[in-house]
Amino acid sequence: MGIPFFYKWLVTKYPRIVSPAKEEPSPDGIGYDNLYLDMNYIVHSCFHPQNRMHADTDHVCPPMTASEVFESMFQYLDRLFCIVRPRRLLYLAVDGVVPCAKMNRVRWGRYHAAKQATNEAIQQEKLNKELRDQGKEVPEREISDPNVIAPGTEFMVKLSQALEYYIRARLNTEPGWKDLMVILSDANVPGEGEHKIMSFIRAQRSMEGYDTNTRHCLYGNDADLIMLALASHEVHFSLLREDMLHRNQAETEGIRNKPFLFLNIWVLREYLEIALKIMDPVCEPDIERLIDEFIFICFLMGNDFIPHIPSLETDEFAGDLLIEVYKTTFNKMGGYIVNTDEVKDKHGAYLEVSRLEIFFRELSMYEEKIFLKRYELDQDFLHEVYCEKLCEASESERPELRRKLDDILYNEERPYDRIRLGLPGWKSRFHREYFGIDTSNEIGKLQNEMTEKYLEGLCWVFQCYFSDVPSWSWHYTYNVAPFVSDLKGLSRFEISFTVDKPLRPFDQLMAVLPFPSRCLFPACYRWKIMGRQEYDYPKLHADMDGEHFWWTGISEDLLSVKRAVDEELTIEEMRRNATRQEKIFLLRNSDALPLVNQVIIQTSRCSPQKLPIDSSTSGIGGWLSRDDDDGLNNGFFPSPTKNLQDITNDQAISALFFNPESVNPIPKLLSNVRVPEKTVTGADISKRPLWHTYPGSRPPRPIVQRPDSIWKPSTPATPREEHKHAGTGWLGRGRGNAAQTQLTISSSYRKGFSQSRGSSSRFDNSAGALWTAGGGGAGHGRRRW
Numbered sequence: 001m002g003i004p005f006f007y008k009w010l011v012t013k014y015p016r017i018v019s020p021a022k023e024e025p026s027p028d029g030i031g032y033d034n035l036y037l038d039m040n041y042i043v044h045s046c047f048h049p050q051n052r053m054h055a056d057t058d059h060v061c062p063p064m065t066a067s068e069v070f071e072s073m074f075q076y077l078d079r080l081f082c083i084v085r086p087r088r089l090l091y092l093a094v095d096g097v098v099p100c101a102k103m104n105r106v107r108w109g110r111y112h113a114a115k116q117a118t119n120e121a122i123q124q125e126k127l128n129k130e131l132r133d134q135g136k137e138v139p140e141r142e143i144s145d146p147n148v149i150a151p152g153t154e155f156m157v158k159l160s161q162a163l164e165y166y167i168r169a170r171l172n173t174e175p176g177w178k179d180l181m182v183i184l185s186d187a188n189v190p191g192e193g194e195h196k197i198m199s200f201i202r203a204q205r206s207m208e209g210y211d212t213n214t215r216h217c218l219y220g221n222d223a224d225l226i227m228l229a230l231a232s233h234e235v236h237f238s239l240l241r242e243d244m245l246h247r248n249q250a251e252t253e254g255i256r257n258k259p260f261l262f263l264n265i266w267v268l269r270e271y272l273e274i275a276l277k278i279m280d281p282v283c284e285p286d287i288e289r290l291i292d293e294f295i296f297i298c299f300l301m302g303n304d305f306i307p308h309i310p311s312l313e314t315d316e317f318a319g320d321l322l323i324e325v326y327k328t329t330f331n332k333m334g335g336y337i338v339n340t341d342e343v344k345d346k347h348g349a350y351l352e353v354s355r356l357e358i359f360f361r362e363l364s365m366y367e368e369k370i371f372l373k374r375y376e377l378d379q380d381f382l383h384e385v386y387c388e389k390l391c392e393a394s395e396s397e398r399p400e401l402r403r404k405l406d407d408i409l410y411n412e413e414r415p416y417d418r419i420r421l422g423l424p425g426w427k428s429r430f431h432r433e434y435f436g437i438d439t440s441n442e443i444g445k446l447q448n449e450m451t452e453k454y455l456e457g458l459c460w461v462f463q464c465y466f467s468d469v470p471s472w473s474w475h476y477t478y479n480v481a482p483f484v485s486d487l488k489g490l491s492r493f494e495i496s497f498t499v500d501k502p503l504r505p506f507d508q509l510m511a512v513l514p515f516p517s518r519c520l521f522p523a524c525y526r527w528k529i530m531g532r533q534e535y536d537y538p539k540l541h542a543d544m545d546g547e548h549f550w551w552t553g554i555s556e557d558l559l560s561v562k563r564a565v566d567e568e569l570t571i572e573e574m575r576r577n578a579t580r581q582e583k584i585f586l587l588r589n590s591d592a593l594p595l596v597n598q599v600i601i602q603t604s605r606c607s608p609q610k611l612p613i614d615s616s617t618s619g620i621g622g623w624l625s626r627d628d629d630d631g632l633n634n635g636f637f638p639s640p641t642k643n644l645q646d647i648t649n650d651q652a653i654s655a656l657f658f659n660p661e662s663v664n665p666i667p668k669l670l671s672n673v674r675v676p677e678k679t680v681t682g683a684d685i686s687k688r689p690l691w692h693t694y695p696g697s698r699p700p701r702p703i704v705q706r707p708d709s710i711w712k713p714s715t716p717a718t719p720r721e722e723h724k725h726a727g728t729g730w731l732g733r734g735r736g737n738a739a740q741t742q743l744t745i746s747s748s749y750r751k752g753f754s755q756s757r758g759s760s761s762r763f764d765n766s767a768g769a770l771w772t773a774g775g776g777g778a779g780h781g782r783r784r785w
Helices: 006-013 039-047 066-084 100-133 154-173 193-205 224-231 244-253 265-275 287-301 318-333 353-364 367-392 398-409 426-435 440-466 505-512 515-520 523-528 556-566 571-576 594-605
Strands: 018-020 034-038 089-093 181-185 216-219 237-242 260-264 582-587 611-613 622-625 652-658
Touching: 006 224, 006 318, 034 039, 034 066, 034 193, 039 066, 066 154, 066 216, 066 237, 089 193, 100 440, 100 505, 154 181, 154 571, 154 582, 154 652, 181 193, 193 216, 193 224, 216 224, 224 237, 224 265, 224 287, 224 440, 237 265, 260 265, 265 287, 287 318, 287 440, 318 353, 367 398, 426 440, 505 556, 523 556, 582 594, 594 611, 594 622, 594 652
Parallel strands: 034 089, 034 216, 089 181, 216 237
Antiparallel strands: 018 260, 181 582, 237 260, 582 652, 611 622, 622 652
16 A cells, blocks of 8 residues: 555666565575565465466466465465575564554455455356356355455454464474564554554664664565655665566466565665755755655655645656755755654654745645646547547447537536636635535635644654554544645644554454445344444445545444443454454574573463563563463464364464563664665666656656666675665556556546556447546545546
């Protein structure tokens, strides 16, 4: 998730940040200390395979049982481990309950998954019919609803057990694991996987004895991982990602081994130091603070928690514009916008709102130019549609078709675009069409409320990325961000957040799951809450185009009813609904970790109290407590699948793991860190004019090389040399399938970018109308403006 198209923009502009990931071990043993896995992407990939073809048909064969999902997941994990080969720590993080600010996106995803599951069920029934017609046995499918991948479901309990089996099995049998510590943060530990990982890293680097040259590798395909990695201020940090171009090719060719890339943060830091260089700055330049500023201004392009500013689209190279405006405005602002040293301040002292307002004022000067450029591209595109359809029609059809096209494409009312951003009166039309208001008082009140809430959102996201969740209940209450020209008078608002606790897993299920997934709830919920109108079960709320959905919170009435029903939960259901602690595993009597072994053994002999780990000797710091489930079966641990063997002589031991207590993050390089030698120059940065200044309708597309076409591996001597000849992850832009997708014709659509969005268009001659299909989640999809 994260910022749409951000990764593509980044590697196009800064091509040397990526390098190919090789599965062969490095000849001189160069590798990573810690590997962190954002597990949800892995689980979803194994739940929705792209290349599992049924043996007797041409149909994709989804997993029939949870066991098949787990076996596929184990293979995926083994491959990632083989690529990275961590020496010290493996951290597996599954998404737990998320903040309410994320509920909007989660809810959209769950409703979308329910619809997709229905379509898949139809296809599966066709496949079953083919098999029955051929006299073959139709296998029973144990799992079908992808919404089972959510905290609180029975599937997630099985997933946690399967991951524990995987960890114990590998510790017992694989030589490369024998000196590893493994931490499992399952779905009953609150927080998104990537944020749990970053909380761990922030806490570790604040401890005395922390190895400042620890080499980190984080696996995941979400764009927000790039921002989180930058925010860690750790130099030796790489992100492992799937190579998106080769992934598509592999799917087409039926290749199951997807290629991977490393995105190297130390190289990106070099690029940003050059790109953010300010001429004659009013204060001393500090690359660490400039990186924080870069992360903050990129929030304006959207993320999982707040929508993007309407004039800032990543695929219009809005990042270029933000950097340019920031550099030219820095001295006018008088310095930096944010101060991460104050990020723990609950009153927002880390944000200089007066400087931010100057930045917004300068940025707003480009707003109408961007909207007008989009309008110009729309006109070019509509003209092409007009000519194309007339050319396709016969002579007898053309007069009537011309009349319909004229009415639809050139009528002043334009039913598909009543707002026409950028043309005179566009703001009034926007508020009338989108919010149903038209008086100046109503508009002024709305603009004020949206500005305040959006400013809160920027502060909330900043704290979430650099510290911890400031409030689990806060959420942005609109489905669209304010226009940048409306972001004024920021000093009027006092920003603070209520410190509270995350929801329970069943609370989140009630908030985000659609009615078709009701079987995932406990029986007492299905009987006494689901579908009962008087209990105000959350319904799907859609915006004006019916394509985007938003979070409106859980009513107190529903929570009250739910608490009463909770008394009827079984013991097993109460465990599913509980908040648990992370677990740490290692091999008994590990030669490399004798002191950690002693602490874990001590925890098993004493009352449930926390015992400290010495970070200088173990490589990580924190506290351990007794794991009541460890050793219950006298060395026996059952396999989660029929095809794998039970563990009968388990030599792995475990304890509950507690991260070091929350402290102020350190937003700078630590002392004694070895910074790699710089190799990037200004010539390595892709040069291009700002998007809205391109002449004509099609901006030039930069052509970049694949990393494995310009870099030949050799024996690396240093972490820098290991990836220094990096290229980029794809060539040009992908093309969509015209038979599968339709185009949203709107003022936010630009000709020349339809292919990059995977979109296409069609015209229904019988109805004489342009059809639309939206994409993206709440606050991130295309508006029909």
